[in-house]
Amino acid sequence: MTGAFPEDSVGLVTPRTVHFDEPLSLDSGRVLPGYTLAYETYGELNADASNAVLVCHALSGNHHAAGYSAPDERKPGWWEACIGPGKPLDTNRFFIVCSNNLGGCHGSTGPTTSNPETGEPYGADFPLVTVRDWVRSQARLADYLGITRWAAVAGGSLGGMQALQWAIDLPDRLAHAIVIAAAPRLSAQNIAFNEVARQAIRSDPDFREGRYAATGDRPRTGLMLARMLGHITYLSEAAMGEKFGRDRRGKPDDYGFNYDVEFEVERYLRYQGQSFVDRFDANTYLLMTRALDYFDPAAAHAGDLAQALRGVTAPCFVASFTSDWRFPPAASREIVRALLDSNKRVSYTEIRADHGHDAFLMPVPRYREVFTTYMQRVAAEVGV
């Protein structure tokens, strides 16, 4: 396959799975009898297993973070901008691990996988999981891979929150936390968006209280609407304006006088929504948005985030993007402030980018430069 993929890509990648037989107690009080995690790795683990970096995915992501799953795959993994030879998460130095979160729909145990008690897919019976549950479940993956301490745990958006949760819950098991375009908790506005998305799914007649697997049908319309709404919030007004403006088929003043797709932005959103339905499960979407809503490490400390972060020992790299209105710079600054209040080692940068929240997925030059520099520091510390 040499030459078929870009030189700075990890190229063809193969997903793996690992099953854990030991029951996992969840924050909800329920217990999973065992679970499977799907994951991918890029680069080579060094002899003392000191160069491993755990990458955590966002709401609709999965373990396919970089490279191509098949020679003819059209799009590479979701963090291709940042993972690969010479990229910030440099696979020449680091061994990168990315797993599909528990409750996901791409190979890890979740609503679409079989419930051992019934032999049927879990569907709506899959327990609600939290970011803390994800950290717990991933710690076993680290054990399995022989990694006692990650050189870094990194992620953007929900993945950034997960990196922060790692630093809080298992401080001895990571050397650095990379927290990008994240927030210490969702705002009311954010929860509101999630609720509209959930209602779109739950009010779809094909949803059937989440027990749609047996019917052979799925709440396609609801999930599509949820994704369309989400997608709007991941882009900035400027990014949408630049990408689509008021572009439409036909002459500028030649309207169709109907509700068919006319404007390019409509076409784009429908395409995004429809293609999402083909690769994502509605119950997983509900579960992931709820995990986001519940994330609030300060809650157990009377709202005092600095107190919640008191046990953190990993230096943190926090970055935000100027045009991100979903998880705005002010949210990242709140994390930084709490780290400062508790005298933690932290570096923070606010990257000028027009892409909105999705900027963390983009090859923004300033972003790549500062992220690369930070990871070089991490590499120097672990001697790779």
Added chain:
Amino acid sequence: MSPLRADLEIVADWVGTGDRVLDLGCGDGRLLRHLFDSRQATGYGLEIDPAGITRSIANGINVIESDLDEGLSDFEDDAFDQVILTQTLQAVQRPDQLLREMLRVGHTGIVTFPNFAYYRLRYHLAVRGRMPMSEALSYAWYETPNIHFCTIHDFEALCEELGIHILERRVLSHDFKRPLLASLIPNLFGEVALYRICRA
């Protein structure tokens, strides 16, 4: 890394072993790196310039992207032993407010600035009738980030007004050297002024 400039050497000498330090406008993080290594100091640098932030990260210091004109509200009262402001006082919107903020979050402040009453600058204005430029002030008037020039007399008057106690003053002339004249008539022969200040 190249050795510290003479003015930064003096600043470093004023920092005690193990001090908690906040460096306002830390540039490439060189001073903090030096303080971390030679004084076992800890703390943070604040910087607004993206290139400075990247170089600070490369130098292994904790750097926070910040606009000094928005104050130091991210920091608690008395959070630091030393708050350092080198060659930046003249570039902020409200030097008086920043000085107050410095001594809110720190026990001691260290401030260095170009003295606008330095004789070569006076010559520029008085004889040539042009806005002064020098090695310490290398920008043309229309592009300079330095918007609040002051003299040694001005600074000391402001400290008096704000109830700030001057613990120590050093004056350097051209090339950050320490000639006799600058200590005799500092406001005329001092090109760079360095102060250690605290709340009165």
